[in-house]
Amino acid sequence: MDPLSYSKFPFLRDAAEHVKDQGVTLEDLLVHQAYRGARARGKARVIDALEHGVVQLRPMATEGDRLEEVLSYPMARMYVSGVNERFLTKRYALAEGVTMYERLEREDLDVVEEVAYQLDVAASRDGESLRMHFSDYLKYTSRMRSKEWKLVNTEVKSGHVSLSQLKFARVLQQALQDRLESELPLPVDETILRALEGDIRELKDRTVLMRERYKAEDFGKVSVDNFPPCMKHFIGMAQAGENLPHSARFALVSFMHHIGLSAEEILNLFSVSPDFDASKTKYQIDHITGETSGTEYTPPECTTMKSYGICFEPDSLCENPKAKVKHPLSYYRLKNRPMRRPTGAPSSRSSGPAAPQ
Numbered sequence: 001m002d003p004l005s006y007s008k009f010p011f012l013r014d015a016a017e018h019v020k021d022q023g024v025t026l027e028d029l030l031v032h033q034a035y036r037g038a039r040a041r042g043k044a045r046v047i048d049a050l051e052h053g054v055v056q057l058r059p060m061a062t063e064g065d066r067l068e069e070v071l072s073y074p075m076a077r078m079y080v081s082g083v084n085e086r087f088l089t090k091r092y093a094l095a096e097g098v099t100m101y102e103r104l105e106r107e108d109l110d111v112v113e114e115v116a117y118q119l120d121v122a123a124s125r126d127g128e129s130l131r132m133h134f135s136d137y138l139k140y141t142s143r144m145r146s147k148e149w150k151l152v153n154t155e156v157k158s159g160h161v162s163l164s165q166l167k168f169a170r171v172l173q174q175a176l177q178d179r180l181e182s183e184l185p186l187p188v189d190e191t192i193l194r195a196l197e198g199d200i201r202e203l204k205d206r207t208v209l210m211r212e213r214y215k216a217e218d219f220g221k222v223s224v225d226n227f228p229p230c231m232k233h234f235i236g237m238a239q240a241g242e243n244l245p246h247s248a249r250f251a252l253v254s255f256m257h258h259i260g261l262s263a264e265e266i267l268n269l270f271s272v273s274p275d276f277d278a279s280k281t282k283y284q285i286d287h288i289t290g291e292t293s294g295t296e297y298t299p300p301e302c303t304t305m306k307s308y309g310i311c312f313e314p315d316s317l318c319e320n321p322k323a324k325v326k327h328p329l330s331y332y333r334l335k336n337r338p339m340r341r342p343t344g345a346p347s348s349r350s351s352g353p354a355a356p357q
């Protein structure tokens with residue numbers, strides 16, 4: 001691969017070797033004037049990921065631009081590690097994955113194959129497609145919700161599946177995302193923290209603002225603080241760009257609908273998901289909320305949520321025998337009216353929709 005490829009795919013092993021060959025030390029990168037541009041670009045990489053969900057392209061006309069771009073990657077990793085916030089780590093991993101996917105769409109198949117090799121994703125050429133073992137395929141696609149990714153909808157020949165360049169690039173996106181999420185945050189020592197102190201503080205503030213903005217935009221009418229722990233957990237997953245299992249998605253959409261959020265507000269919540277498809281998600285929301293199905297579904301009761309394995313982090317109110325929380329909506333009502341109903345929750349089945357607060 002050439003230096004231009006390293007700058008487009010700076011997470012590759014060869015790109016790290018290229019940096020070593022240039023003789024750039026960690027100390028140089030952190031403090032030397034010559035690398036001020038690389039530090040700025042690394043910070044921009046993180047801001048792009050946080051605020052736009054993708055790392056913006058920039059011109060890489062000169063050798064200096066290209067080296068700066070490669071160096072911006074280890075810088076971005078140090079910034080993300082210095083901030084050490086799960087929300088940012090997940091946004092960053094997602095954005096690097098999406099950026100790589102978008103670049104691979106326009107590359108030759110040889111480049112896609114090389115990127116796979118350097119990401120330790122075993123694949124081989126099959127004409128104009130790439131083939132991989134079905135167990136690897138399952139490893140990377142098990143969290144993709146769309147039916148087209150189900151193994152039953154994919155042809156398996158001699159234990160292998162063949163994928164178009166586009167689909168294979170999507171698999172690589174997941175592989176990179178998983179790798180970054182498992183690697184970050186890195187341990188960062190005092191020298192790094194001191195050298196990047198001001199930028200890390202700014203990135204922390206931006207992360208808090210961004211998280212708040214999501215909350216404010218999506219749930220302005222209602223108090224998220226009063227949501228049951230299971231729903232807070234699902235929202236955290238959705239806002240971090242994680243795919244929710246079908247049962248959790250159903251529970252969350254029906255819950256949000258019953259507390260008074262519009263279909264559009266619910267749709268916004270899922271818009272950062274890696275496989276977000278606005279029309280498909282809108283269709284599902286309209287079905288669950290009764291717009292198209294004629295049935296206004298309610299979230300499952302707590303016992304059902306438990307049996308699905310999606311009763312996450314039940315708190316003291318969930319477990320208080322006097323409160324008798326049997327339903328996520330009962331929890332929400334209790335939290336919103338603590339003075340009026342201090343010890344009992346209404347029956348979940350007969351309660352109907354909760355009033356918006």
Ligand code: SF4
Pocket residue numbers: 228229230231301302305306310311312313314315318325326327328331
């Ligand atoms: S007990 Fe019910 S309300 Fe509480 S976290 Fe579990 S499912 Fe949610």
